Every structure is written in C-alpha cells, then in structure tokens.
Amino acid sequence: MEVKQVRLIYFSPTGTTQKVLENIAKGMNCENIEHVNLTLPEGARQKIQTFSDELVIIGAPVYGGRLPADAINRFKQIKANKTMAIPIVVYGNREFEDALLELKNLAAELGFNPVADGAFIGEHSFATKDVPIANGRPDSLDIQKAIDFGAKIKEKITALKSCDAQMDLKIPGRFPYEGGVRSMVVSPVTREDICTVCGLCASVCPTEAISINGKVVTKTELCIRCSSCIKNCPTGARIWEDSAMKNIASWLNENCSIRKEPMLFGIDE
Ligand SMILES: Cc1cc2nc3c(=O)[nH]c(=O)nc-3n(C[C@H](O)[C@H](O)[C@H](O)COP(=O)(O)O)c2cc1C
Numbered sequence: 001m002e003v004k005q006v007r008l009i010y011f012s013p014t015g016t017t018q019k020v021l022e023n024i025a026k027g028m029n030c031e032n033i034e035h036v037n038l039t040l041p042e043g044a045r046q047k048i049q050t051f052s053d054e055l056v057i058i059g060a061p062v063y064g065g066r067l068p069a070d071a072i073n074r075f076k077q078i079k080a081n082k083t084m085a086i087p088i089v090v091y092g093n094r095e096f097e098d099a100l101l102e103l104k105n106l107a108a109e110l111g112f113n114p115v116a117d118g119a120f121i122g123e124h125s126f127a128t129k130d131v132p133i134a135n136g137r138p139d140s141l142d143i144q145k146a147i148d149f150g151a152k153i154k155e156k157i158t159a160l161k162s163c164d165a166q167m168d169l170k171i172p173g174r175f176p177y178e179g180g181v182r183s184m185v186v187s188p189v190t191r192e193d194i195c196t197v198c199g200l201c202a203s204v205c206p207t208e209a210i211s212i213n214g215k216v217v218t219k220t221e222l223c224i225r226c227s228s229c230i231k232n233c234p235t236g237a238r239i240w241e242d243s244a245m246k247n248i249a250s251w252l253n254e255n256c257s258i259r260k261e262p263m264l265f266g267i268d269e
C-alpha cells in the first residue's frame, strides 16, 4: 500500500507529543501531512472522520500511567474506517504503564487498524530549570529514533496488500487498566509583580481554566496540571507554589533521572 496522506491527531499541552509525531511523519517522507491539534478547548468540540487511504499518527502524553481524560474525550469524536494508525504516547521518564495499551485499544474501538506503536520520552510537565526531569527531551537522539521509526513504518505499510491486514501487536500494560492521575485541586499561581497581563497563558490552557480580568484569574477546579501556562509564559510569572506539587517534582527529579529510551512495537528494530 502507498501512504498518500498522513494525519497527525494529538493532545499535547506542552508540545513534546506534537514534536515526536512530526518527526515520525518526517521519516515517512510523505508530501501531504495534515495536523489535527485537539489540545485547545475547541478540540473537544471537533468531529473528525478519517479514511481508509490515509495513515493517522495519534498521540497523547501519559498522565498517572494512563491517558489524560481530556485526550480520551477528544479522541472519542473521531470516526475511523479501517484507517491505519500509529498510537504514540509520550511520558516524562518515569513510566508509561497502561497508557500505550489504552491508546491502542481506544484506537481500535474508534475503527482504526493500529500497525505500530511507540512510547517516547518528553520533558516532564512538572520540570523546571532548577528541578530538571528529562529536560530538553525529545532531544536529537529521540528525534532520530522517531524519524527512523517513521521510515520503517513506511516500509512495513508499503509491503501490505490492504489497510485491514490484521496486526498482532503485543503492548505492555494491564487490563483492566490501573493508575490514573491523583485527584488534586491545585493550579499554578501568577506572580503579579512580573506578569504583563499579555493573556498568553489563557490562550494555551486546554481547559479554559484561565481568564483575564485586569489580571490573571484561574479556576483551580478546572486545572489538569498540564503546565502549559507555565512553559509558555514569556516572563516566568506562572509558577507552581503548591508544596505537594513541589514535592512531586523533587521526587521525580531524584528518582527518575536515569535516562529511558523510546520503546517501539510492530517494526523490526
Ligand atoms: C498530571 C500529569 C501526570 C503525569 N504523569 C506522568 C506519568 O505517570 N509518567 C511519566 O513518566 N510522566 C508523566 N507526566 C509527564 C508527561 O507525560 C510528559 O511531560 C509529556 O512529555 C507531556 O506531553 P506534552 O508535552 O505533549 O504535553 C505527567 C504530567 C502531568 C501533567
């Protein structure tokens, strides 16, 4: 089969998942690449139809060893018709636990035919310069792995006779799924002394938790702790002040510093 069009469908608050998907697509060397970025609130309202003559790379970060609830809700709007898919999760160098299995199964329920899967590493959402956790990842080595993975997937698909050829992908994970994010009603705070009220934080928040009313106002109960507002703030005015969040980041920094490598399924490495 020929790959005529590649669609990247993703939920990616801090952009690492998006970067991995873009580089897998780059390795496929296909001219038609379309982005369907479901991260922002309008993503939750978007209905998507995919077709049997295209390839979809679908990706989300790992939250608590599972898929983020907002990613699942957005992906459930997709209708696929035997569309070949590459489910990808990106995690912050702790573990991906059941998330990749969950994404592969969800993709199959939506009508996709998963042909290969991958778990990549991205800078942890809770990482800072002072408390690094996989900072700078995906780095050049990860990017090269993503490109090579894309090239191998293309080879695999080119050898297939039809898009519904059954794949037997063994993905690690438990079913019923376990884990999930700890329920915590917390959100980043704004340092008003250095905030310029530019509004960028509000425009990148996936859950509309932030509004601007002369100053930054956060509805803490809507916050999913994605840290997009922090990583996108041009003046460094958005920060985690909550002591439990700071403790989690310190624990990750101390216990998850040994570099993990991407795990790829469905291709010969
Ligand atoms: C609420 C929350 C929970 C997370 N849970 C995990 C986890 O269980 N394991 C892990 O390694 N990383 C975890 N992370 C880190 C993200 O998976 C990682 O930073 C990822 O690269 C973010 O993807 P994005 O840049 O596409 O948003 C978590 C992040 C958040 C915000």
Ligand code: SF4
Pocket: 190, 194, 195, 196, 197, 198, 199, 200, 201, 202, 216, 232, 233, 234, 235, 236, 237, 238
């Ligand atoms: S992005 Fe930063 S500087 Fe801009 S409004 Fe938000 S907190 Fe203030």
Ligand code: SF4
Pocket: 013, 187, 188, 204, 205, 206, 207, 208, 209, 210, 218, 222, 223, 224, 225, 226, 227, 228, 229, 230
């Ligand atoms: S307020 Fe919460 S949900 Fe919104 S961008 Fe910031 S961390 Fe993410």
